[in-house]
Amino acid sequence: MKANPGNNQFWSRLLQGDRQALNEIYRLHADALFRYGIRLLHDENAVQDCIHDLFLKIWSNHARLSDTDNVRYYLISSLRNTIINYRNQQGKIEHQELQERDGFAMDFTVESQYILKEEQTEKAQRLAEAMNQLTARQKEIIYLRYFEELSYDQIAEMMDLSKKGTYKLSARALEALREILQVEKAVLIALLVSLKH
Amino acid sequence: MVKNHESTMPNSNYNNFNSEDFLADADFLRYVKKANQQDVQFWESWLKDEPDNKAAFLQARLQLQIILSSKDRVISATQADALLDRINQSIDGLVHKRRLRIRRMIWSSGIAASLLLVLFGVWFFNSTVHINTTFGESKLVLLPDGSEVRMNANSSLSYPRAFKWTKNRMVLLTGEAFFKVKHFNQNPSAVKNGELFIAQSNKLKVEVLGTVFNLKSRPNVNEVTLIKGKVRVKAIASGEARILKPGEMARLGTDSRFMVNVTTTVPQTSWIGNKILMTQTRVGDIIAEFENLYGYKVILPDTTMADKKIDGTISTLNRESMLFVLKNILNVNERREGKTIYLERR
Numbered sequence: 451m452k453a454n455p456g457n458n459q460f461w462s463r464l465l466q467g468d469r470q471a472l473n474e475i476y477r478l479h480a481d482a483l484f485r486y487g488i489r490l491l492h493d494e495n496a497v498q499d500c501i502h503d504l505f506l507k508i509w510s511n512h513a514r515l516s517d518t519d520n521v522r523y524y525l526i527s528s529l530r531n532t533i534i535n536y537r538n539q540q541g542k543i544e545h546q547e548l549q550e551r552d553g554f555a556m557d558f559t560v561e562s563q564y565i566l567k568e569e570q571t572e573k574a575q576r577l578a579e580a581m582n583q584l585t586a587r588q589k590e591i592i593y594l595r596y597f598e599e600l601s602y603d604q605i606a607e608m609m610d611l612s613k614k615g616t617y618k619l620s621a622r623a624l625e626a627l628r629e630i631l632q633v634e635k636a637v638l639i640a641l642l643v644s645l646k647h
Numbered sequence: 648m649v650k651n652h653e654s655t656m657p658n659s660n661y662n663n664f665n666s667e668d669f670l671a672d673a674d675f676l677r678y679v680k681k682a683n684q685q686d687v688q689f690w691e692s693w694l695k696d697e698p699d700n701k702a703a704f705l706q707a708r709l710q711l712q713i714i715l716s717s718k719d720r721v722i723s724a725t726q727a728d729a730l731l732d733r734i735n736q737s738i739d740g741l742v743h744k745r746r747l748r749i750r751r752m753i754w755s756s757g758i759a760a761s762l763l764l765v766l767f768g769v770w771f772f773n774s775t776v777h778i779n780t781t782f783g784e785s786k787l788v789l790l791p792d793g794s795e796v797r798m799n800a801n802s803s804l805s806y807p808r809a810f811k812w813t814k815n816r817m818v819l820l821t822g823e824a825f826f827k828v829k830h831f832n833q834n835p836s837a838v839k840n841g842e843l844f845i846a847q848s849n850k851l852k853v854e855v856l857g858t859v860f861n862l863k864s865r866p867n868v869n870e871v872t873l874i875k876g877k878v879r880v881k882a883i884a885s886g887e888a889r890i891l892k893p894g895e896m897a898r899l900g901t902d903s904r905f906m907v908n909v910t911t912t913v914p915q916t917s918w919i920g921n922k923i924l925m926t927q928t929r930v931g932d933i934i935a936e937f938e939n940l941y942g943y944k945v946i947l948p949d950t951t952m953a954d955k956k957i958d959g960t961i962s963t964l965n966r967e968s969m970l971f972v973l974k975n976i977l978n979v980n981e982r983r984e985g986k987t988i989y990l991e992r993r
Contacts, residue, residue, distance in 0.1 A: 469738070476731050484722035498722075498730050505734045510741065562716030564679065565709075578713045596676065596714050 461521050464512055472509055479525050486526055489555045489593065490533050500532045523600055527608035553586035556593055662698050669707035679711045772809045779803045782942040783966060792816055792829050799823035799918050800940045816844040823863040825919055830857020850899055852881040861915050867935040870898040872915035921964040927956045941966045944987045952977065
């Protein structure tokens with residue numbers, strides 16, 4: 451779906467030690483990597499450091515890397531590992547602050563370019579608030595699925611979940627929504643329908 | 648437009664979709680995300696027919712709209728460029744560092760190798776080879792220059808490991824040994840490095856160019872017997888030096904002076920054949936030789952017995968048979984206390 455013909459060509463050139471190809475890959479993916487990284491790490495400089503380390507590592511290992519048909523997925527999952535390692539290292543130094551900062555930053559609101567003024571009702575507001583209470587992990591899955599448009603297989607692999615677990619998680623996410631709104635599914639649907647009209 | 652959709656997703660039947668199906672649909676996602684004119688037109692016309700699952704569609708759309716409301720923090724173009732520059736600089740540094748590392752590795756391995764060589768040299772030129780024989784044991788030693796040394800029992804020989812690189816070929820001996828020294832000298836009036844061979848004991852020093860001789864350095868006797876060639880013997884204590892001719896034996900007296908006698912050289916070298924040849928030989932000297940070879944202390948019943956002189960041959964090959972022969976010649980019985988043998992008159 452996101453197949454970019456130039457994408458893989460750069461990757462195979464990189465595997466042969468082409469510095470220019472590494473630069474092209476960076477230019478294609480830097481935005482996405484930063485967007486994702488900042489949600490995980492909440493610190494611009496730290497995210498930039500991690501992206502720096504990631505590309506340095508890719509360059510050092512270019513002879514040993516294998517071909518991939520999805521460079522974006524490779525980069526995002528590698529950045530995730532880099533950030534986890536970075537956090538573990540930082541964790542040794544400042545352990546106490548870690549818990550609150552660890553979450554995946556994702557705040558939902560009805561005041562969005564995607565939602566028309568007349569749709570910004572109190573009900574939509576409650577739905578957004580409910581979604582804000584999803585766990586960090588659930589938010590990350592939603593982000594990877596709808597923003598980065600990774601497949602469930604890829605998300606499961608990079609987050610170390612069974613594929614079934616991923617489905618379960620997003621089903622549970624929806625379930626959690628219903629619980630938070632404290633309404634039956636039928637009522638919820640009716641509610642959503644009434645929102646439109 | 649619709650046709651386009653049908654060509655990309657021929658099997659999709661949106662009328663049967665629930666909200667989760669919509670949320671999993673790539674085209675639906677693109678519609679909410681990008682709101683392309685084509686997509687908007689398609690879904691508006693689909694909604695116009697009032698499908699049964701309209702509510703599911705609306706729920707899915709609202710949910711997706713709320714999901715997408717989460718704002719991204721983006722990296723500015725200048726920041727992204729600066730980061731790329733930093734990455735490239737680090738890679739340059741990496742390449743440079745690797746080159747440095749390789750160069751340093753070559754250097755350090757070279758240093759390590761030469762250090763090893765120096766250490767080996769220091770060891771080689773400072774260490775000494777020690778060879779010992781125990782009681783009743785004999786050994787033939789081949790020196791690095793090709794000279795041969797036959798060591799008698801209870802003796803020790805040592806020489807520098809760098810024997811061929813030293814100024815003189817020098818060996819130290821305690822006990823008794825028979826030397827066959829390789830001859831290298833061409834001009835006796837101009838002796839070059841490595842041509843002189845020196846055999847030294849604690850009392851005697853024997854300087855040779857290439858000869859066959861026997862050096863004996865025991866507690867009871869210090870003597871040099873020349874079989875072939877020419878040697879210069881020196882007493883270390885008095886400094887007295889004598890030149891020996893073949894068939895001469897120099898024995899050191901208690902006054903550290905030499906007594907030189909002419910000999911057949913046979914008695915002095917008979918030990919090589921594990922024999923003692925006795926021609927008017929003092930009993931005390933034979934007993935002393937037994938002590939030298941086997942490490943026992945032998946006590947005679949009286950001093951007159953030590954001065955008795957005997958003739959004949961005794962085998963030294965075996966301690967007990969040698970002792971048996973001695974006992975019969977002297978007509979004595981033995982009594983042992985550890986390493987001491989008391990001989991008593993029968």
